Amino acid sequence: METFAPPRPLVDNPRFEEQRRAALAGLESARLDAPLTGLVAAFNRLGCCFTLQSCWGHFLYPGESDPHNLAPLPPPGKVGMVEYRIAYVALCIDNSPRGRALFGALRRVADIDPGRVQFGSADWFWTRQVNSYAIQVMPERFRNRDRARLELAEAREVERLRASMFDRLEQLLATLM
Numbered sequence: 101m102e103t104f105a106p107p108r109p110l111v112d113n114p115r116f117e118e119q120r121r122a123a124l125a126g127l128e129s130a131r132l133d134a135p136l137t138g139l140v141a142a143f144n145r146l147g148c149c150f151t152l153q154s155c156w157g158h159f160l161y162p163g164e165s166d167p168h169n170l171a172p173l174p175p176p177g178k179v180g181m182v183e184y185r186i187a188y189v190a191l192c193i194d195n196s197p198r199g200r201a202l203f204g205a206l207r208r209v210a211d212i213d214p215g216r217v218q219f220g221s222a223d224w225f226w227t228r229q230v231n232s233y234a235i236q237v238m239p240e241r242f243r244n245r246d247r248a249r250l251e252l253a254e255a256r257e258v259e260r261l262r263a264s265m266f267d268r269l270e271q272l273l274a275t276l277m
Contacts, residue, residue, distance in 0.1 A: 119229065136155075155186060218235070
């Protein structure tokens with residue numbers, strides 16, 4: 101799955117409201133990663149966007165094989181390599197003044213660490229939904245993948261950045277409400 105490409109420019113989408121209603125009607129909160137339920141709900145209250153998919157970002161390693169694991173990484177020395185499954189929020193943004201402001205704000209959130217946090221367009225989302233974007237935490241060298249094998253030290257930095265990105269998104273949404 102290609103998860104990242106540079107952000108495409110917003111385009112006119114006369115079906116945005118119809119697509120938004122359909123997406124929100126089909127949203128199953130029970131299927132969301134628990135730490136993201138409030139964030140997804142806040143994005144969907146904005147009116148200038150709707151969420152497409154999201155993932156908290158999960159770490160798998162010897163002794164932890166649950167693909168929906170929410171536990172923090174173990175302390176140093178307990179494991180060597182970790183499989184990281186990408187943390188992201190994908191959403192569709194309306195080409196409106198509020199949508200363009202959100203677009204710019206999301207680009208700035210990615211500035212917390214451009215080598216590991218990216219904002220862009222996912223080609224496979226865009227083919228289904230114009231004006232779709234993702235903000236994700238993934239080391240730059242793996243930005244086009246949805247999972248990567250990382251040394252524990254790097255995984256711990258990714259874990260820290262995941263928390264930072266989601267905190268920044270919550271702060272951003274609080275200012276936009």
